[in-house]
Amino acid sequence: MRIGLFFGSFNPIHTGHLIIAGYMAGHTALDQVWLVVSPHNPLKEKSDLINTYDRLEMVRIATENAKNIKVSDIELRLPQPSYTIDTLTHLHEKYPEHQFVLIMGSDNLNSLKKWKNYEIILRDYSIYVYPRPGFTETELAKHPAVTMTQTPLMELSATFIRKAIREKKNVQFFVPDAVIDFIESKNLYG
Numbered sequence: 001m002r003i004g005l006f007f008g009s010f011n012p013i014h015t016g017h018l019i020i021a022g023y024m025a026g027h028t029a030l031d032q033v034w035l036v037v038s039p040h041n042p043l044k045e046k047s048d049l050i051n052t053y054d055r056l057e058m059v060r061i062a063t064e065n066a067k068n069i070k071v072s073d074i075e076l077r078l079p080q081p082s083y084t085i086d087t088l089t090h091l092h093e094k095y096p097e098h099q100f101v102l103i104m105g106s107d108n109l110n111s112l113k114k115w116k117n118y119e120i121i122l123r124d125y126s127i128y129v130y131p132r133p134g135f136t137e138t139e140l141a142k143h144p145a146v147t148m149t150q151t152p153l154m155e156l157s158a159t160f161i162r163k164a165i166r167e168k169k170n171v172q173f174f175v176p177d178a179v180i181d182f183i184e185s186k187n188l189y190g
Contacts, residue, residue: 003030003034005033007038008037011049016156018063021033061179062176083115086116101127102127102128103127104127105131105135109135129149131153160174165188165190
């Protein structure tokens with residue numbers, strides 16, 4: 001099976017994430033998309049992150065009826081900080097029958113050279129890239145491992161969602177209703 005790995009903190013998961021995952025699962029050569037909840041991206045600040053298990057539960061809630069979209073907690077069981085190459089290596093060893101493809105935004109493609117062992121990622125894995133506002137293609141867009149997709153451009157961000165929740169603004173339609181209920185029940189981001 002050809003599985004796309006969409007890594008993220010999902011802090012919280014929102015409609016933009018789901019549209020990207022849905023596009024990748026339904027409009028590319030992928031059989032499934034796994035949303036990989038990352039405990040901590042080594043290139044990002046950790047201070048804004050809520051509990052990893054709450055983020056994992058929100059992703060589960062948001063995708064429980066999704067076709068060909070699964071949730072992965074693999075990075076919660078690996079050493080921290082989590083590096084994509086280590087997760088890819090682990091998954092390849094655990095599921096040798098699957099072919100794993102990285103899903104990332106054009107912003108991450110632009111910073112890929114900062115990633116641990118990025119050359120091995122480009123050598124051994126395919127990368128499907130979705131557009132991000134304000135990020136133009138770099139020379140890596142032409143790399144044979146990279147496929148630039150026609151995923152709808154999403155300007156929605158988890159930062160916007162967290163700020164809106166803190167300011168007690170309506171986030172309906174930006175976040176699935178069941179996830180909003182979970183956030184409110186646990187008083188997250190307030």
